[in-house]
Amino acid sequence: MIDLKERGLExxxxxxxxxxxGAGGQNVNKVSSKVELRFHVExxxxxxxxxxxxxxxxLANRINSEGYLQVVSQTERGQLxxxxxxxxxxxxxxxxxxxxxxxxxxTKPTHSSVKQRLESKKRQAQKKASRGYRGEA
Numbered sequence: 001m002i003d004l005k006e007r008g009l010e011x012x013x014x015x016x017x018x019x020x021x022g023a024g025g026q027n028v029n030k031v032s033s034k035v036e037l038r039f040h041v042e043x044x045x046x047x048x049x050x051x052x053x054x055x056x057x058x059l060a061n062r063i064n065s066e067g068y069l070q071v072v073s074q075t076e077r078g079q080l081x082x083x084x085x086x087x088x089x090x091x092x093x094x095x096x097x098x099x100x101x102x103x104x105x106x107t108k109p110t111h112s113s114v115k116q117r118l119e120s121k122k123r124q125a126q127k128k129a130s131r132g133y134r135g136e137a
Contacts, residue, residue: 005091019033020032035086037070037086037090040068041063041067073086
């Protein structure tokens, strides 16, 4: 997989700034520091159809009804820091979505683990059997 940052996906990103809550005191009420990054997955010319399908499948909960992948950042006090943070999160999300998971190789349990499990079951059975009332013998 080619490095995503080298493709130049930044040109397809749109940003919207607005006022946010959180740290900043009175500054919060007058400065638009919250940044919302939006990326339209279907209309992207830099992603292949296979990559678009993977992103839509794995990031379905982050894609709205209009087809935009949204990342919001409002933790920092400055708009520029929030913008950088949202871009970093965007690339991390894409990296996770496009990374294929390794297939699990089925293995048999070891001889000692089987033996240990059976011994544990016997101990448990004996413990429970000793609790029962046997009456007069």
